[in-house]
Amino acid sequence: MHMAMASDAPGNEFRLGMLIYDTRYRSLTIQVIVLILFGLAVAWLLNNTVQNLEAKGRTFNYGFLWQRAGYDIQQQLIPYTNDSTHFRALLVGLMNTLVVAILGCIGATIVGIIVGVLRLSKNWLVSKLMTIYVEIFRNIPLLLWILFIFVPLGELAPNPTDFRVTEEMQAAGEEPRASMILFDTVAITARGVNAPYPLLERPLGTVDVAGIPFNLSVLAFLAVVGASFYANSLIRRRARAVQEATGVRPVIWWKSLLILFAPAIVFLWALGFHLEVPELTRFNFSGGVLVQNSFIALLIALILYTGAFIAEIVRAGILAVSKGQTEAAFALGLRPNRTMSLIILPQALRVIIPPLISQFLNLTKNTSLGIAVSYLDLRGTLGGITLNQTGRELECMLLMMLIYLIISLIISSLMNIYNRSVRLKER
Amino acid sequence: MSDTHAQTVRFVRDTMLPAATAPVGERGAVKWLRENLFAGPWNSALTILAIFVLYQALSSIIPWLLNSMWNAGSLSECREILAAKGDTSGACWGVIRTRWHQYMFGFYPPDLYWRPLLAFGLLFIALSPVLYYGSRQAATAIAGAATAFVLLALLGLGEGAGRLAVVGGVLLALTALAWVAPKKLVWVTALYAPVCFLLLWGGSVWSPVVALLGFGLIVAAYIWGQGVLGTVGSVGAGIVLAVLFWIYIDVPLAIALSAVVPIGLQPVASNEFGGFLLAIIIGVTAISFSLPLGILLALGRQSNLFIVKTLSVGFIEFIRGVPLITLLFTASLLLQYFLPPGTNFDIILRVIILVTFFAAAYLAEVIRGGLAALPRGQYEAADALGLDYWQAQRLIILPQALKISIPGIVSTFIGLFKDTTLVSFVGLMDPLRGVTQIVRADLDWKGIYWEPYVFVGALFFVMCYGMSQYSQYLERKLRTDHR
Numbered sequence: 061m062h063m064a065m066a067s068d069a070p071g072n073e074f075r076l077g078m079l080i081y082d083t084r085y086r087s088l089t090i091q092v093i094v095l096i097l098f099g100l101a102v103a104w105l106l107n108n109t110v111q112n113l114e115a116k117g118r119t120f121n122y123g124f125l126w127q128r129a130g131y132d133i134q135q136q137l138i139p140y141t142n143d144s145t146h147f148r149a150l151l152v153g154l155m156n157t158l159v160v161a162i163l164g165c166i167g168a169t170i171v172g173i174i175v176g177v178l179r180l181s182k183n184w185l186v187s188k189l190m191t192i193y194v195e196i197f198r199n200i201p202l203l204l205w206i207l208f209i210f211v212p213l214g215e216l217a218p219n220p221t222d223f224r225v226t227e228e229m230q231a232a233g234e235e236p237r238a239s240m241i242l243f244d245t246v247a248i249t250a251r252g253v254n255a256p257y258p259l260l261e262r263p264l265g266t267v268d269v270a271g272i273p274f275n276l277s278v279l280a281f282l283a284v285v286g287a288s289f290y291a292n293s294l295i296r297r298r299a300r301a302v303q304e305a306t307g308v309r310p311v312i313w314w315k316s317l318l319i320l321f322a323p324a325i326v327f328l329w330a331l332g333f334h335l336e337v338p339e340l341t342r343f344n345f346s347g348g349v350l351v352q353n354s355f356i357a358l359l360i361a362l363i364l365y366t367g368a369f370i371a372e373i374v375r376a377g378i379l380a381v382s383k384g385q386t387e388a389a390f391a392l393g394l395r396p397n398r399t400m401s402l403i404i405l406p407q408a409l410r411v412i413i414p415p416l417i418s419q420f421l422n423l424t425k426n427t428s429l430g431i432a433v434s435y436l437d438l439r440g441t442l443g444g445i446t447l448n449q450t451g452r453e454l455e456c457m458l459l460m461m462l463i464y465l466i467i468s469l470i471i472s473s474l475m476n477i478y479n480r481s482v483r484l485k486e487r
Numbered sequence: 488m489s490d491t492h493a494q495t496v497r498f499v500r501d502t503m504l505p506a507a508t509a510p511v512g513e514r515g516a517v518k519w520l521r522e523n524l525f526a527g528p529w530n531s532a533l534t535i536l537a538i539f540v541l542y543q544a545l546s547s548i549i550p551w552l553l554n555s556m557w558n559a560g561s562l563s564e565c566r567e568i569l570a571a572k573g574d575t576s577g578a579c580w581g582v583i584r585t586r587w588h589q590y591m592f593g594f595y596p597p598d599l600y601w602r603p604l605l606a607f608g609l610l611f612i613a614l615s616p617v618l619y620y621g622s623r624q625a626a627t628a629i630a631g632a633a634t635a636f637v638l639l640a641l642l643g644l645g646e647g648a649g650r651l652a653v654v655g656g657v658l659l660a661l662t663a664l665a666w667v668a669p670k671k672l673v674w675v676t677a678l679y680a681p682v683c684f685l686l687l688w689g690g691s692v693w694s695p696v697v698a699l700l701g702f703g704l705i706v707a708a709y710i711w712g713q714g715v716l717g718t719v720g721s722v723g724a725g726i727v728l729a730v731l732f733w734i735y736i737d738v739p740l741a742i743a744l745s746a747v748v749p750i751g752l753q754p755v756a757s758n759e760f761g762g763f764l765l766a767i768i769i770g771v772t773a774i775s776f777s778l779p780l781g782i783l784l785a786l787g788r789q790s791n792l793f794i795v796k797t798l799s800v801g802f803i804e805f806i807r808g809v810p811l812i813t814l815l816f817t818a819s820l821l822l823q824y825f826l827p828p829g830t831n832f833d834i835i836l837r838v839i840i841l842v843t844f845f846a847a848a849y850l851a852e853v854i855r856g857g858l859a860a861l862p863r864g865q866y867e868a869a870d871a872l873g874l875d876y877w878q879a880q881r882l883i884i885l886p887q888a889l890k891i892s893i894p895g896i897v898s899t900f901i902g903l904f905k906d907t908t909l910v911s912f913v914g915l916m917d918p919l920r921g922v923t924q925i926v927r928a929d930l931d932w933k934g935i936y937w938e939p940y941v942f943v944g945a946l947f948f949v950m951c952y953g954m955s956q957y958s959q960y961l962e963r964k965l966r967t968d969h970r
Contacts (some may be wrong), residue, residue: 063886087791087792090792091793091794091795091930092793094792094794094795094798095794096968098794098798105825107828108823108824108825108827108828109825111827111828112823112824112825112828113824166503178533181530181533182522182523182526182530182538183523183524183530183533183534184523184524185523185524185534185537185538186533186534186537195952198901198951199901199947199948199951199952199955200904200905200944200947200948200951201906201908201947202905203908203911203917203919203920204908204943204944204947207919207923207940208940208944209918211936211940212937215934215936216936231504237850247871271536316536330511339901344489383759389662395570409721421807424812425809425811427810428810428812428813430910431812431912432912432920439810439813443813445815453821453824454824457813457816457817457820457821461809461813461815461817464809464810464813465805465808465809465810466736468807468808468809469804470622476780
């Protein structure tokens, strides 16, 4: 009642000054001003761009994407020749970016968890070694690590011919200058790493969807593995139900092992799975798969660099769970490994997940440093050779930023969904 | 009674025994080893594995370091000397010895090295009031150390007595000022940017002076206009005046003044900058500009104003969603499209602007975390005191929010400093890739791998590790809760 009178008191007539001094209108005024300024800025930039394009006699269109690319890409996960279009090159580059990003995230997580846990180990030597690793990798630029691995790999590693044993050398009892590692299956050379390649004797063939071939054998294998996991979860659920009902948990580990591995092994055996090992021919290795040195350098550097950051996140997460939780678990009679898996990890995960997401994002964006080792990822194809060949800087750069932005948004939204599922349910 | 007692109890000890020494396994080095290295089979296995790894690493690194060879003009010469001594491996630091000036200054003219050195010394004097405001000891110690460092470096370069006297005089005067009135050093901080610009790029003395006049206009408008227009109005008017001044009057006035009174330093072009000089210029400038911008963005993202909030979120998410390399390429390739036809400004400046935006977006997220972590009561208390928005932010909210975010802010700065190496991809000569490429292209040093990278990496490590240690000091100093 009184409040209403108080606000009526100054009178209702509108004065210009009220736009700034009356809190009811001020926020509106500020927002309108900001909007006008923003609109002016955008208009200015667009106007400049249009004028500049006109001055250079250029247009803004993406037609060039359907022209012949005319350059080769060493590492291609989908079929590509230099007769393919620029758009196809973009897709190949995108796949190359994604494969480094995904393998990098998996590897960095594994390294990070191991190092983070070992840093908390009671073992003095191990925890100090891990501290040194973390500090060294966190305080030195990623670019240095990429070059540090790549340059010697390209220039110090032996040539394929160094692996050859000639008859004179045999007669003299000499060893070749270089030899393969891992039971003579992997050869590290200056041209790349020759590694075994999985092959099937009776493959299921491929099916083309929108120009991208899908390997049916791989899809079927994934389906078998997925079904095994589902069956395993059913077994575990039944075991838990029995435990709830009777208090005795049935022994299921051998069932789990069987159901997880037997179908996959039988499936691979049925398709005639074998590894094709690279063989030394006259001047080079044949068979197997040639992994680019640039790919290896980029991947290892990303894993080690991001792993150091993740290790710190994991350590902080475990330390964030208060000691009372561990003590309470021990008081309940839980064994240490059950305490870790049932009490500490679920709580630590909540602290770990959000910064982990931003590390995954960083790693994905850092794959663009492949430029330093000429790795043809999205930036190397679309933002590199395609840009230089067509001279369409504006189109290429904008499209590239858009794709990176979409990848980032997808990762962060996926991880946010996961984060929400493990978050503390507050009531 | 006593008889029977004496017979049943044959012996009663009436003195304390001295404490026995602990068993061998429970004291000294053995105990430490048992607890810290060999507690259980799993732990022992880890220790043995760690020792094995350590041995593998050190057995190749230590001989390489111990056989370091500093006096060699080329790689082949170094290898010959090492072979003559009978060593199989050894570091050839000769490459650093002959090329250190490029690692430090790029292609900056060697007879002008005193200018970046003086700017570097002044940087610390300008920083001291920021890092340790009002502390006489700290300010004097920093200024004295900077003076000593610059003078020693100039002596090492073999500069003439006249130049030594000028540089030494300036620095010693500032050291004296730090002792007499440490708070007055803020003026050094305020004037550092134009002075540093003049020292590094050279050219007419009038361009920075005239540019400074624009800021003078803002201050003047604030002082005289405050009564009439209020704080926001007067500052806004000042900014409008200053921008008009910079657009229309600045350049002609500077040209006219330098035609009348031509004083200045020998100009140095941007493409001559390189090495750690470039990394530090980009790093320090971007750090000092990204912090205020990041704070504004964070406040914008937390704001109630829908449009301000949307624009802030859009900016932050866009910048954080794309790699820094694409932003740097934007600086080198795309800005020519977005700016009025015919504008062409310095590539270092363009890169600094984009790196600043990049760091500001990350800082905004860090500071937003700090803002969100403050209890709501703090905001309500500020409202209850009748403080307006900016007063509340300045006096209540930001001091606490920034304190919480220190670790995140510093790690963003460290990340920014490491990211300065990426400028090599737009043709600038950063110490890591730019300079090393030039060095390795030299026939004398063709085939050198580890030494340049180890050297650059060690310098980066020292600087970044130093920053993280300072942040931990700051955290301890500002901690007010009782833990």
